[in-house]
Amino acid sequence: MELSDEDNLRLNVLLSQDLHAVRIDEGDMTLHALTGRGEAKVSLNPTGRHEQYLRRVRELLSTHVLGSPGGYPIYLRRWTRMGQARDESLARLLMLGEPEAVVAVVHAAGLTDELARRAWWAMPTADNARRMLQRSEVAGGAMGPVLAEFLLDYLPFETESGPIMESVRLMLQPGLIDEPARESLWAKARRKNVYYVGFLFAVPDELPTNAPAHPGARAADTALAALAEQGNACAAQLRRLLSPAGQGFLVTAEEVLRKPNDQDVALAILEVLGGYLAPVAPAAPPPGPDIEAIVAEAAARVADAAPETDLGAVRQAAPELSAELEAMLVLVAVGEPLVAPIFARTDAIGTVMRRRLEPVFGPVLERVASLRGSGGRPRS
DSSP: OOOOHHHHHHHHHHHTSOEEEEEEETTTTEEEEEETTEEEEEEOOOSSOHHHHHHHHHHHHHHHHHSOTTHHHHHHTTOOTTSOSOGGGHHHHTTSOOHHHHHHHHHOTTOOHHHHHHHHHHOOOHHHHHHHHTSHHHHTSTHHHHHHHHHHHHGGGOOSHHHHHHHHHHHTSTTSSOHHHHHHHHHHHTTOTHHHHHHHHHOTTOOSOOOOOOTTHHHHHHHHHHHHHTTOHHHHHHHHHHSHHHHHHHHHHHHHHHOOOSHHHHHHHHHHHHHHTGGGOOSSOOSSSOHHHHHHHHHHHHHHOOTTSHHHHHHHHOGGGHHHHHHHHHHHHOSHHHHHHHHTTOOOOHHHHHHHHHHHHHHHHHHHHHHSOSSOSOOO
């Protein structure tokens, strides 16, 4: 099947211009182009079946962009969504009128702010916005606020927890949304705590809460300040947890731990805890998917810590904080292995899932409470 004379002429004229990106609306058979002079479009006039005609159009684009009408399918098989597309070919891929080519650009390690602008014009989807905002060049460029605004507007239409958490996390990068938008997101988190997880990932020490410091924070500061300044990770992390920011983190994490809505949220909140406490993670992996073993090992590590170690120095300087030290060591060891055996046997969500998670989440919540003061819930 050949292109109609009219389409062949108009497409070749278009291809002779400063072409930046192409998208094809298969529903109304229109080719849209982004050029150095603005946008243009070509209404296609099929001479046969639409599917075959569009294939011929894409072959013409491939001939112009890659030098071969059959180059695109072979090229495509070498791309993945793991960022493997070569940097020097990214701009050309956006001219092929193929959604998968746009996805390859979006995932590429060499994505720039300008390429993000072109890719966004070609395929403005929430998945693409999230992926591009993972790149510091894009998040810190002109496209960052544009993509964040789209995700903010689209958030009410998201139905899966994973994309919601990731959207909130990415939007909270510096300079992307204004303070009223942040406050609005936080207010929505009170009704839908999956939003809290995004905040915990993005700004764990800058949550908009009014949590008071732990009652023992001042004494801990006095006892541990020197150790923390000397690079003692346990001392620094314990002071962080007892501070107003740390207490705000713990209260917010507790809200999610008490009522995770689905498995994605349950896994994410454990990941949040591990990430926050990563500076005190042991070199050896935890003793296995058994919360009781983790609790026992944490108690033994504190009790047997030699004075010359970070842990032993903190225990010696502030023996009254031994319970808090144990709690910290338990929380840093929690993660997916603890809940994987449970999720392997059930796909339950909501109340049923929480009931089955109780043997794990119960002890975790007890350790969070041990690190909490008596100041109660913060005023959000």
